[in-house]
Amino acid sequence: MASEEQISAIKRAKVLMVGAGGIGCELLKTLALSGFQDIHIIDMDTIEVSNLNRQFLFRQSHVGQSKAKVARDAVLRFRPKISITPYHANVKESRFNVDFFKEFDVVLNGLDNLDARRHVNRLCLAADVPLVESGTTGFLGQVTVHLKGKTECYECQPKPAPKTYPVCTITSTPSKFIHCIVWAKDLLFAKLFGDKNQENDLNVRSSDTGNSSEHSADVFEYRKDEDIEQYGRRIYDHVFGHNIEVALSNEETWKNRNKPRPIYSKDVLPVKMTEKNGDTEKDCATGDVSVMAFLSLKNPQDIWSLAENSRVFLEALRLFFSKRLKDIGNLTFDKDDQLAVEFVTAAANIRASSFGIPLHSLFEAKGIAGNIVHAVATTNAIIAGLIVIEAIKVLKKDNNNYRMTYCLEHPSRKLLLMPVEPYEPNKSCYVCSETPLSLEVNTHHSKLRDFVEKIVKGKLGMNFPVIMQGASILYEVGEDLEEDMVAIYAANLEKAFSELPSSVISGTVLTVEDLQQEFSCSINIKHREEFDEEKEPDGMVLCGWVEAPVDKDNNKPIGNGESTSNALPSEEKDVEIQEMSGGTETVTGKKRKLSEVDESKKQKKPEKLDVDDEDDELVISDDWESLAKKNRV
């Protein structure tokens, strides 16, 4: 029933898929069955057990192998005549440059993180290749089409910024479980098992004012001949006992707060733990080291007592040092690393008991620590089908029929799928329209390094930035730089803005470029003296595009602590819209129809779901963000 023209357009097309995960598996299969014959697929991930509930091209026996390659083999088994080229690689590698992207007729994203999405968006813009973008969380999903100059680009709408917490909340005054998790994961776990050279805010000195000993020793130093349990107890007593005592000594902090309780291992576990050697050896053979198996804690949904958490803590530490010694020093937290999850759960729970915060199960803690987003086969299947239908329209240049489609969870307004005509490019988008941004910064104090890390990489999503003031280069990253330049750039990083060779002060315009993304933008510098440590932890504020109409009613009621996703905004649903200040009518609890909302608030539309099935880099998933939003003393 398809026209000849359509069939040949599909046959001729060369498509690039980025991501071979939940959406990717479905997408590759649907492409193959829709007649596509030249498919390239990039994915850097390997297969995990938790993928098997939806990534149907993978089997238990594939765990640990490249997703892109296994997906290719699985589909070729059924469709041997088509060409599928897998790349087990990061899409941000330099070989995937603009020229590479230009070879394709359309790019289809099935990604799981904001960073990569933004990267691909820029390359598609630079190469002028249409992009079909997608994402799912639980029963929600979306498909959008982006064509340079015709529709908005992926970054035309501001994306929610990663949630950050003030350092002092994490290090000394946690009030939520999430704070304890961040502490356990980013401070304690990183300190014990991660890169020793990383900066870390954890207090590791046995005595702060220590005038008795000349060097207050780093208690985290493991002495070669030391008993591992003894070492574990020393760490335990230091972080849950000593550090809390130190914090308590600052009385000002606790005037309006409940005081934490120091916890020492001998009070919780008075008896030295006995070793059950036999069991661990067996576990080791299977490769998966787990304390839960060892301590016969069966159900990950149970909440452990303080004593159980303490045992898990010590046991996990022991297993790391006895079974995974070679990993220590280069571990980063991974939600699929059972032992790491166990350690972080236990540490967060012990800290939570100290601060009177309710304890959580391993299952819950893992969800928080890993920013795990719900994922289910059904939604991915729907979304992949929609992507292919959209991709075919792009190939047919069927411009008028492009749709951005949102897949909703509650079809209460008789819509399960909600199609919207694509929006025009946002004229103030710094990515596709070259609008300058401005940066408020204390030019005397902030260093170029902060700017590179927090703004250029963190906010603008660049990988290989070049920073210029007029014609002079202040900083550059690249493979073939002269040695003396590297030294100069390294020195510049440590300088404050105003101390740079060509001084950067209020009114200066900086040009920031990424050569790989072929993307550049200019930033007007404005000096500002003070920053609010809690609200502006970066010590600088980027504005311009970010000020674009951001959805203001973030304070809509969020579920009821229900754990289902709630990533779509109220406008699209049959929900009660709260009274809007300044509205022409009072609409308390009034139900609105989509059409009304659509007309009155054209610029408001569903937030994109940046999330997807697997998500390491993204922020805190919605539920947690809302829980973590408020500050409490």
Added chain:
Amino acid sequence: MAEPKTKYDRQLRIWGEQGQAALEKASICLLNCGPTGSETLKNLVLGGVGSITIVDGSKVEFGDLGNNFMVDDSSLGQSKAKCVCSFLQELNDAVKAKFIEEHPEALIDTNPSFFSQFTLVVATQLVEEFMVKLDRICRQENVMLIFARSYGLTGLVRISVKEHTVIESKPDHFLDDLRLNNPWPELRGFSEAIDLNVQDPVAHKHIPYVVILVKMIDEWKISHGGTLPSTREEKRELKELLKSRMAAMDEENYKEAIDASFKVFTPREISSDLQQIINDNCAEVGTGSSDFWVMVAALKEFIANEGGGEVPLEGSIPDMTSSTEHYVHLQKIYQTKSEVDYHVIDERARNILKKIGRDPHSIPKATIKCFCKNARKLKVCRYRPIEEEYSNPSLAELQKYLTDEDYSIAVGFYILLRAVDRYAANFNHFPGQFDGGLDEDIPRLKTTAVSLLNDLGCTGLTLTEDLINEMCRFGAAELHAVAAVIGGIASQEMIKLITKQFVPMSGTFIFNAIDHNSQLLTL
């Protein structure tokens, strides 16, 4: 270690262990395993459904290789049900998969009691005559039924169940239950003990907004003859009053109080949805009543008595700016009240069970607790029998859809999906199914559609030529991309039905792949 828990980790986060257990207990029967059926089942097998039985009498032909991923060259000439079954088994060995090589139509005609063994039957690519027959059987046997069909660039999904009740409807936006304008003694007592005019600025900015609102509403009532703010003017006035009490502009707790003040304005009454459930005939329980309706009956008594017009308190409070001490205390007050309410319902439910001659402990405590927490969100879904809808659709709705721009294409496809079945019954092929037949088929389909509309009572109304041409061009093809979407939607609805969580869609879902539009038609 517990392998399945890791494998299902991501979905357990959606429907929990209870939902997963229901899924693992369910037995599903699929009729016809073309791409629509195969895709539907694939999604459930991956999720770990208990058992599947595939019924399909056809052999794999060359054409199947083009749209069904679960068959390949080596399957040619073999039973399609067998090939699809073995592919699906490979996806998840925890699922019991079997197949029956027989045409579903034959089974429906000759062995209707076959279907009684299943939790749910999913019937794909079935024509009207057999949809009607199967629906009758499944209703008789109390087996849930869902239809899914892909046809060119359109398709439908339709649930058919006598009654489906949902406790955990999990709406994603729902107003919290704080009782700000109707505090019970403990909440009032706690609020009264807190001084809004405390001098210490740190203490002042950490009074929880719940307390601020409870107290300010009392103050408001005193100066307004005991009434709550109701007009726009009064509501603004209350907000101004709140603003005037801020000690500093950055007091988050007061900002939250102002933002949350609309919660006070919401009238104290149960929603019309819930009212309808309480007034339902089923709430007059007897021996045959389900647990759900027994609990509704208990709820009804509660509202009329202890509840004083309100449902049991939910018991959770949202995050808010507060000192930890106040917050924890508030949490406890809400929890305690919800515990008390739960015990009343529990007691009443057990009495009702006794009265209707059932074991008073036959409903687990956990279920009643869950019911209480979700009392405001209960849902009852009922679906008309297919036969009734097809012979006697709601004429008013049908006419509305036909003349409403938003619905006209969807209802057009709805009519045409029925018309092609009539057409096929007359001409032994679907319109456009064979090359070169279009010129003849288009007018025939048009005539069929017009006569169908006449039969339904919509004389004078017709469908656009474009749509009829389009439908003929589809030629009854089952496109993979459309099948993937329809299969995805069908499986998603099946999960809702099986887990009894979330609200399944009502009416007939029509998908239009031309512009990704979809509509639900309730006829």
